[in-house]
Amino acid sequence: MQANRLTPLLLILPGAGFIFVFLAAALGMTALQSVGLYSLVGESSLTAEHWKSLYDKAFFDSFLFSFKVGIASSFGTLLFAYPLALFLRRRRFGTRIINSVIKIPLFVPALVAAFLILNVLAFNGVLNSVLMGLGIIDEPLRLLNDRFGWNVFIIQIWKNLPFELLIISATLQTIQTDVEDAARNLGASPLQVIWHIVLPLSVPGILIAVVLVFILTFGDYAITRVAGPVYPSSLSVLMYTKAFTLQQWGAAACIGMVITVASLIFVAIYARAARAIEEMRT
Amino acid sequence: MSAVIRICSMAISRRKSFVTALRLDQLVRRYAGFTAVDDLSLEVRKGELVTLLGPSGCGKTTTLRMVAGFIMPDSGDIWFGDQCMNDVPPHRRNTAMVFQSYALFPHMTVAENVAFGLRMQKCPVDERSRRVDEALDMVSLTGLQDRRPAQLSGGQQQRVALARAIVTRPNILLFDEPLSNLDAKLRVKVRLEIRELQTRLGVTTLYVTHDQGEALAISDRIVVMNKGRIEQIGDPSTIYRFPRTSFVADFLGAANIIEGRVIGKGMVDSPVGKFAVKSETPLAAGPVKMSWRPEDMRLASGTSGNSIVARVRSVVFYGNFTELEVDSSGHLLRVQANSDFKPNVGDTLTFTIDANRIQIVE
């Protein structure tokens, strides 16, 4: 029973309106500056030169780097999160402790997580101390500042593990145990149940978790700036450098557009997956 | 002269409204593609318990919700006494509803739940707590005032819902399949308690259920509904004994429905035999439908009229009776017999039925 058709519109105005206005401002500015308009340095004119300037090694290397880190982080986390989620499905002894402890990195901000892991992996960090103490290595390892970006990768996994775990756990909960029991009743071993029943049914949840972490890590600035290699930098770091150091705001805007569009594509995938979950639930 | 007539008709209508607590006048409610309630008219007397009975989708719940004010009829009127309720919102109708899901407020204690309606009525605090205790006592839940709904069993939650409804002394009490979530034995017990309570309070009640046993057990009158329309209204024994349509015959209890032709005064010819039928109005020639109950069929002794020869197809023991499925000339009939009666499958038996136990139905 709705009072009138206007009511929903009025109600959504404060929250949605606020988000819409400022998001549109930010993204609009990005789009405009990428084609040369609204430039705060120099002339404003519609131009494609900023886009053309992107066609260089730095950009492609950064793109590849960010993409690589994104895929590695999201799937790497999945590798740990999924089995853990399966393990935590049934209530056993120890489930509660695990659940509390595992949530901690969720509330550790990205910068702190970067520091914490760097600290452990550092030349004079605890990892080296322990390895040397155990006699596994003679000299401390130089793990930081490598080209592949291992530390970024490890930091992202540390930070995002509880996140993926929660999403996947929630998805697994929607799979009724009755369905699994039916499969076992029909002769499937526990492993087969997971492979044939649980895994396919949890695909939407997996997609959501992976997509969200990918977007976060693909467009990340803070962690890669602090822990990543100097070259190649992540796309966001490149964007920042072009803007604030080189004052090439147009080029920076173009990079911004690229990151945004890539993220939007993945948001679309997320939306499809989320809708699939809703349908499964009803 | 016209003044006299006017005064008389006013007197008559006021008396009528004193007696008629609820009147539904040609209610119609449509949804996309189908008509949920189709020209429904009904009068309920003060203090009466009227049950809307029918299968799911027949429109009974829609009707109930229109009385409560949650759904607006597309056309037709709803009268509480002499007041037209069409434009009155639900919170001002002074009805009280017991929901199928109980709909208890999860964040309030039992006492707060029951007191809610009284608070809305701005009842003063001491009177409020007295009436709450009284209501809880009536449903045998004294002592549970401070519990939360989540701590109660299903049966207890149901009683709280009941107490919450009656404490406000509503004009009309509404029940929406309140017993569906209880197990069978509890259902039988609670429905009688509801009936006792309702009689004691004398509150006009509209009760919705799909369970015919429930309807027969507690109602003053039953309104059998099908596809948005009323099939028949009557008190339980009349409706059971004299169903007017095959739907009513089959919905309330079981029925054997046989098609035949009228072949003389009070005689019907059918594939399963010739029958003498007693009916109030003389039977017009032509096709008719006969209906009789499985428990009214007896084994024929000697040459009684109205005989049916049939072969036993199945025998099922139900504890307090035996149900036989018998085949007479290709027509399957159900017979309810004494539990000691154990014929063999394949036996051919002769049954008989009293003329006044055969109903002519539409």
Place this chain on the structure above:
Amino acid sequence: MSAETFPISPQDKPRPGLAHFITLLIVALLFVWTAVPLFMAVMWSLVNPDDPWSPPAVLPPSFSLAQWEYVFTYSEIVRAMLTSFALAPIVTILSFFLSLPTAYAIGRLDFPGKDALRILILLPIVLPAMVIAMFLSRTFHAAGLAQTFLGLVIGHTLLSMPYMLRILATSFESIPQDVIDAAKNLGAGRVALVREILVPMIMPGLLAGAVFTFITSLEEFNLTFVIGTPTFQTIPTVLFDYLGYHFVRTNAAVVSIILMVPSIALLFIAERYLKSEYLSSAFGKL
């Protein structure tokens, strides 16, 4: 089918000892994985400057609060803490009032474009933060809002409100229609309905949303960095300083702990409310 056709296979028999051992192993590994980095940070913040700590020692030789004193005396941390703890509650309250009506509409009303709306609300937290930060700051520059407190408030609210909104919307949605009908049936008009039913029933979600929003604002970096510094510093921007060019491990450790303590404290206080339903409802649904 006789029993011999499908014998119970050996791996189906339960082995409690092994299961327990594996569980313990996993708990231990998780503990190490999660706690050791935290522990190390605490250790580094307590290093005695007169007694340096270097490998292969696993723990510092002696402890002192000197690093803490140093940070509090010589850095911008106090100013940053004031800013952070001024911003977070303001942002939380603003987010609450902005989200409430919208959450109600999404949770309980039906209208066209609801799905698109849900995605819109999700965008601030899934779109790349640095892009939004940089180009919102450009817009603010044009509007004179750069380097202002108001600009920070707007920016933080933009990034934190989606959490509050989604959790509140789920809370509203989960109120059974029957309960609302029962309240109306018993005489509750619109005001009483809100006061007696809606507000109490969304309270847990409200608190969860508030915690989320508060923490998100406290930890927010990208936007504050671009729009706020150098005029305003928050705890994350100070930390970034210490992680960048002036990498002093001990200072970074101290600031990290300052940043983590409120977050983890709120986590444990709100553990009752922060059921996985809220967290996954913040992300897992459309």
